[in-house]
Amino acid sequence: MAVTMNDVARAAGVSLKTVSNVLNDYEFIRPATKQRVQDAIAELGYEANLTARSLRSGKTSMLGLVLSDLSAPYYAELASKLMKAAARHGYRVMVEQSDAEASAELGALQGTFRQLTDGLLFTPLVVDADAIAARAGNKPVVMLGEHILDPRFDLVTMKNEEAAAALTRHLLAGGRRRIAVVGANTGESAGTAGLRLNGYRKALEEAGVPFDPALIASAEWRRDTGAAAVAGLLESGVEFDAVFGLNDVLALGAMHQLLIRGVKVPQDVAVAGFDDIDEARFASPSLTTVSPGMDEIAERSIGLLLDRIAGRETSEQGVHVEAGFELKVRESAP
Numbered sequence: 001m002a003v004t005m006n007d008v009a010r011a012a013g014v015s016l017k018t019v020s021n022v023l024n025d026y027e028f029i030r031p032a033t034k035q036r037v038q039d040a041i042a043e044l045g046y047e048a049n050l051t052a053r054s055l056r057s058g059k060t061s062m063l064g065l066v067l068s069d070l071s072a073p074y075y076a077e078l079a080s081k082l083m084k085a086a087a088r089h090g091y092r093v094m095v096e097q098s099d100a101e102a103s104a105e106l107g108a109l110q111g112t113f114r115q116l117t118d119g120l121l122f123t124p125l126v127v128d129a130d131a132i133a134a135r136a137g138n139k140p141v142v143m144l145g146e147h148i149l150d151p152r153f154d155l156v157t158m159k160n161e162e163a164a165a166a167l168t169r170h171l172l173a174g175g176r177r178r179i180a181v182v183g184a185n186t187g188e189s190a191g192t193a194g195l196r197l198n199g200y201r202k203a204l205e206e207a208g209v210p211f212d213p214a215l216i217a218s219a220e221w222r223r224d225t226g227a228a229a230v231a232g233l234l235e236s237g238v239e240f241d242a243v244f245g246l247n248d249v250l251a252l253g254a255m256h257q258l259l260i261r262g263v264k265v266p267q268d269v270a271v272a273g274f275d276d277i278d279e280a281r282f283a284s285p286s287l288t289t290v291s292p293g294m295d296e297i298a299e300r301s302i303g304l305l306l307d308r309i310a311g312r313e314t315s316e317q318g319v320h321v322e323a324g325f326e327l328k329v330r331e332s333a334p
Contacts, residue, residue, distance in 0.1 A: 004046075005023075005046070008037065008040045008041055008044060011040040011044060012036045014033060018037065038088070038090075062091065062093070062116055063091050063117055063118060063119055063305060064093070064094050064117035064121065065094065065095045065120075065121045066120065066121070067096075067123050068099065068100045069097065069099065069100070073279060074275045077294065078144075079095055081295060085299050085303075089302065094113065102127050105122075106127055108122070109132065109135035114139060118140070118309050119139065119140035119142070120142070121144055121301055121302075122144065124147050124148055129150035129153065133152055133153075140305055141153060141154070142301050142304050143155045144157070144297070146192050149320075150318065152317075152318055154313075155318060155321065156297055156300050156321045157320075158297065158322065158325060159322050159323070160192055160196050160292075161195045161198045161199040161202070162199060163199065163325040164274065165206075166199075166203075166327055167289075167290050168200045168202075168204065169203045169207070170288070170327060171242045171244065171333060172209065174242075175241075177209055178239055178240040179215065180215045180230075180233055181197060181215060181217065181243075182219055182226050182230065182244070182254055183221055183229075184197040184216055184218065185216070185218050197216070217230070217233055222249060222250070223252055223253035226250035227256055227257040228253075229254065230254040230257040231257050231261075234261065240269065241268070241270065242333065243255075243269060245272070245273045246274055248274060248277045248289055250273065251273030251287055251332075252279065252283055255287070258271065265332055266285070266331070266333050270333035271333060275289065275290070275291075275292060276292065286330035287330055288330045288333035289328050290325050290327060290328070304319060
């Protein structure tokens with residue numbers, strides 16, 4: 001027999017109205033009461049009739065998440081954390097992979113995906129702010145990342161430049177002076193890669209270490225390209241005593257290439273990354289990296305989007321949030 005709202009109310013020791021308020025994310029509920037109801041829902045395996053609720057309230061209790069590539073560990077881990085954060089508020093998350101294609105990014109703002117969701121979490125890589133604004137209409141949208149910095153949109157991101165500078169300072173403090181960067185172009189200054197490169201250059205300047213464009217290796221953000229970029233540096237004869245991969249998979253690919261060529265890590269070359277994906281802890285040697293506050297990004301993103309949906313956040317200007325970060329010093333760059 002299917003579990004009903006009455007069953008949940010009895011198990012939690014609350015009224016049917018209270019269960020309904022929790023399911024509809026009513027804001028004026030004591031946290032302890034809300035937790036009791038959520039615990040009862042989880043224990044009994046209650047599933048709300050979303051179709052009926054949608055007809056009554058005009059809401060689906062579904063959020064949309066648009067990511068470019070779910071095979072990228074950072075995005076996969078972020079998606080998992082966003083889903084868990086949404087579930088704590090009684091919401092589920094639908095995921096759309098855009099493959100960094102404009103048609104897919106714009107498609108999420110119209111048609112079935114739009115109709116099935118109350119609001120969107122968006123990581124656009126191709127389309128611009130005007131295109132999104134023209135299609136979003138009154139649909140709440142929270143941007144993730146740095147591709148679009150527009151006052152019309154709420155944004156949750158990380159302290160890319162500050163964190164990259166802190167990691168570079170750590171490498172410099174360890175005596176490294178020839179720090180190669182994998183994953184950026186020399187003249188890049190915007191977007192995620194550009195901001196991290198800016199942080200690297202800032203730390204070099206502070207330490208009086210000259211910037212050498214020969215140490216910057218362009219690469220798509222994958223393991224194989226990280227390995228290929230370091231192979232190219234080694235074969236070019238450029239001297240370096242550290243590698244800063246602009247994300248962890250680049251750093252892991254770079255470290256693999258160094259090790260198979262007999263280069264000792266960290267004795268000969270230190271290696272560091274960015275993102276603190278799960279694999280970083282279990283690499284051999286374990287990877288020094290930046291933890292960009294993924295839990296905070298998930299919590300703040302979901303909270304901001306739900307505030308927009310419920311009308312609790314009404315500012316016309318977008319709210320911009322930067323999550324904190326932490327250096328994770330491990331074996332690859334102690």
